[in-house]
Amino acid sequence: MSDASPVEPHPIGLSIRNGSKIYPGTQALKSVDFDLRMGAVNVLVGENGAGKSTLMKIIAGVEQLNGGTIELDGKPVVFADKADAAKQGVGIVFQELNLFPNLTVAENIFVGHEKTKAGIHIDSAAQTATARALMKRLEQEIDPNAPLGNLRIGQQQIVEIAKALAEDARILILDEPTSALSATEVEVLFRVIKDLKKQGVGIVYISHRLEELIRIGDYITVLRDGVITGSRSMQGVDIPWIVANMIGSASKEFPKTVEHELGAEIFRAEDVCLPSAAGGYAVDHMSLSVRAGEIVGLYGLMGAGRSELLECIMAQHPNSSGQLFISGKLVKEKSVAGRIRRGLALIPEDRKRDGLVQIMSIRENLTMSSLYDFTRGFHLSLKAELAKAADYVKRMAIKIASLEHPVSSLSGGNQQKVVIGKALMTKPRILLMDEPSRGIDIGAKAEIFRTMRRLAADGLGILFVTSDLEEVLALSDRILVMANGRLTGQFPAGAKASDVISAATPNLNRVEV
Amino acid sequence: MSSINAAGDVKTVTKGVKSRTSTLLLLLHMRTFVALILVFAFFAIAAPNFLSTGNMLIISKHVALNALLAIGMTFVIIAGGIDLSVGSIVGLCAMVAGYLVLFGIDLNFLGIAYSVQFNTIEICLIVLVVGVFIGWINGMLITKLNVAPFIATLGVLYVARGAALLFSEGRTFPNLAGNPEYGSDTFRIIGSGTLLGLPISVWIMIVVALLAAYLATRTPLGRHIYAVGGNERGAALSGVNVDRIKLFVYMFSGFCAAFVGLIISSQLQASHPATGETFELNAIAAAVLGGTSMSGGRGRIGGTIVGAFVIGILADGLIMMGVSSFWQTVIKGLVIIAAVVVDQIQQKLQARVVLQQNAN
Structure with a gap:
């Protein structure tokens, strides 16, 4: 001033x-x-x-x-x-x-x-x-x-x-x-x-x-x-x-990389397209791959088509096209349940709308995607379910008073941990995370980042979408940038912030400075 | 020092408040049951002969019909839908049952001069299949053609009622005594037989209720029904096949309605095409009275059964006291509204208690 x-x-x-x-x-x-x-x-x-x-x-x-x-x-x-x-x-x-x-x-x-x-x-x-x-x-x-x-x-x-x-x-x-x-x-x-x-x-x-x-x-x-x-x-x-x-220079707390070897390619998407209602493509011939143990950050501005890409991968858009491969094998399943069985799991961007059933209990939300693990014939074993839910509460360090309380009573960070716990319970091989740190406090953010690091070290492939530049720079082993539905940049860890921003600006050429 | 005392006082006070709220919560939680006891006690004193075995049996037979419909309705409402067609399915199934008992299926239209006759078991199976099929139509309209549940089942309400009338051109099928030669003379047992002193219809209700309660609480299917009603998108993203769940609840509701059609035509030894008119409203009332949330995701089979008993006892008790039927209707309405208001109070209180526990 x-x-x-x-x-x-x-x-x-x-x-x-x-x-x-x-x-x-x-x-x-x-x-x-x-x-x-x-x-x-x-x-x-x-x-x-x-x-x-x-x-x-x-x-x-x-x-x-x-x-x-x-x-x-x-x-x-x-x-x-x-x-x-x-x-x-x-x-x-x-x-x-x-x-x-x-x-x-x-x-x-x-x-x-x-x-x-x-x-x-x-x-x-x-x-x-x-x-x-x-x-x-x-x-x-x-x-x-x-x-x-x-x-x-x-x-x-x-x-x-x-x-x-x-x-x-x-x-x-x-x-x-x-x-x-x-x-x-x-x-x-x-x-x-x-x-x-x-x-x-x-x-x-x-x-x-x-x-x-x-x-x-x-x-x-x-x-x-x-x-x-x-x-x-x-x-x-x-x-x-x-x-x-x-x-700024004073960075938020990001956990250090857990040193580990990256494995073979675990997930590949080829030529994913999603026609947009407004004409053109919301996702425009996107191809990408993720290796086991790798955290890939997908950066872009609002409306770049990142969430839509994840939704396509999770079978949410029947009129999308393209092919997915898990460990080199083509994914033919067209249903969400089928893709979950193949090892895909999504942490949705909008927790309230897509991630949780707010009026159901913490236990019921945690086990929502893996009920058949506790079922013999028709019978659902509530005892086995409870034990597993309690185990994940401990593992994810979710702060709760009781497993039977409605999930809506938890803070944003703890709700997000429930969503992640639900996804992990399906034993995924690739975790798709859409804005995993949105709307949660700094402490919970750090915990979720640590969890991501740990999971990657265990050999999980993680593809996460974020609009936070600092986050994508600090967390990713590799950075992909999307704009207007297309892949516009690819950077290794330690890329320059201004390069990433430039790639995310879709109309770079038409605006003369 | 004083601050320590103050803190201690605060603690005891909150403790007192807490135990009071938890008692209140328990009472609210059991409110339908409390209402049932109150209604029962009231009529036991006010209406002579109310407690006689004969009267109890009559009431339980009435309640069984509404409770059966309400069980199916509860699943539909928990899954976030509504089924207005159950009353008409009752009517159509009653007509199908009557027709099969009286005439069997005439193969004349195939050019064969022969009519197939059925025994009681076969008749029951066919009628149940008809009910499930109409439920399937409801479900397909809602899931595949994206018709709003209210509209889809309203349409089917008219179509099924019209079909029931067409069956006999509006007439009643009388004298459904059945024919011993075909093994259909046992048809009357469904409505008027007893087992261990209880009417068969009440046994049917008990079995279906137990089955439904098990389904709701101890199977993935049941859990998925709650999930779909609580958050459809969330359930879908968790891998729940939403369409299949919806299809199931409407088929189950049709199944329950078919049972009611069978019981009524057997009880009366006749099938009338207007059977079951406005039954859907009583079924919704019982479900809501039992704590089922109209916005989906919440409800219990046990609550619905108790709700059906409250409505049934209220209706029969008021008749025994000679209260005019106009007043009966008014009272029924007031009870339903009161139930929902109390439900809202409970929800608020419960949320507060949970927040308090989380804070501690």
Whole structure:
């Protein structure tokens, strides 16, 4: 902040002083000072979970600070909710689309603030006309009366942006607005942003695409673990500077590699393809292999197709194609149970939705995939089941009061251990882990990383997906990078962070720095 | 010093609170049973002749029918579905049973002037197969064609009822005495016979209930039913064949309904196409009263049986007291609502207790 020049062409529109936000279990923001400058693009960057989204939600009134103050044009304000913030001129385009596929484009743009006659009758003609004008401004040929569900994802994102523009916001927050846009659409968006800047709108711009940030940004703020680690004008900023501030030098605790020889190839995927609903491929001719005892990290940005690849391997997409080999033998099984029998196991990304049956007990969740190990004929031996479950609780060091409590009563880290225990009970040979450390505290993370190391040393092949750069660099024996459904990079352990990031940025060529 | 005393006091206080909550929890856990005892005690005092053996047998026969349907319904609801078609399956199966007893299968349509006649065992098997088959249709509609369970079984409710009416063009099949020549004169035993002093229908209920309880608690199949209802995606990713589980529960529900159809047509010695109308609602009520969660994943066969007894005793007891049938309906509704409200209270309390234990 000290290196901001004294002559400032961009006035500060909104500022946060000493802002803190605490969620149950974690502190998302720690005494953050943030200045939002009008007529400029304020770039916000950081890894997943660094607190970007929280900061944004606070500016947009979706969340409230636990401590600290917000000033708008020099006067202290408190946004009660999003509507309150919108009234004061703050608009936001969320990363996940908040649209209604069953309504038309125009209806979506005006949802919640419909144009009306006499307060009750919706003036469709006026709405359609305004929507058409907005589409023209965004240089899109989208019919305002088309149902939103019929549009491509990229077009839907344009509609989301149009929705924010329709509110004439003085402050506009864009959260990863380009993640689903094509190159030409990005150019249009950048032109619109320049336009808005001229009108004095203050823009907060969040993206993982570093080249893009350097090109469009005027000011940059880097967040790490809820703390601002760098904040300055964009002049002279380069990618190494950003990466250094994103990752920092004080590394988290990663266990050392357990020295062991890598075995023969244990798993190979060839030419895995998954057609995407939006056209093209979500997984585009992916091939990879994992050796026994090897930890392969699969890095990429959101929507790169990593989770989809794992789901294809786990037989979740009937219309996917490609071949899988375990120890050189073709996997013909088409069912999840069949693939589990062959030695595949998946730790899903979304624990609550995919990993656990929340209302069932810890014991029942642990043994879910291996019930037939305790069954003779029809009869399930509850005694054998209980013994095995207790054994895994001890082995995974899961902290529980009783095996019979619902699994929902556990903390995130312990729930994750239950999911991993369930997978290990099937005696897998290849473990697929999708964001294994998401949403769990640092202590549990370290334990899970240690478990991964131990399993690899025992000869298991591990393929894990992560969006955490530090994690992929520290844990992997080999790093694969995916972007737009394709393999875009392959690095040995000890690769340079900036190389990995560049490979993960899918539109490297089209954005000229 | 004072701080130590304070801490000690806090401990005793929490201990007292804890034992009180745990007693309360136990009572709530057994609430259907408690309700059964209360209802039973009330009518034992208020309704003359309520405790007579004859009356007990009549009540148990009534309860057996609803309990059988409710057992099948419990599995369906635990797996996250609903089966509205059971009442119609009862009606159709009753008509099939009556037709087979009266006419057998006439092979005239094949150009053969001969009709095949069946004995009681064969008739029972055919009727059960019909029930299971209709359940299979429900299951296929839901799993392969992705029809919502409510809609699929509602459709089958109409189709099966219509089929029952078509069977006799709306008439009743009377005098199902059977024919000793074909071995079908024993058909009446299913509904009116007794074994060791208990009606056969009650024995059927007991056997099916034991079978279902075993299935639910001691087999992988049972565990998978709970898993599918608790989190379908999670179950699928754990290697559970979700479609097969769903198919099974609807087939089992059809199986239970077929038994009820057999029992009723045998009891009445006649098959009427309107048999079993609105039975599905009583079955759902018994399951819910017994603690089955409509959102799936939770429920017990024992609870459902007790729930069926509460509903049955309430209905028959009120009749014996001469309460108008309009009031009976109102009271039944209130009891169901009360059951669900108490269930919610229990859930909240239980979650709190578990959280406390984890914190310690």
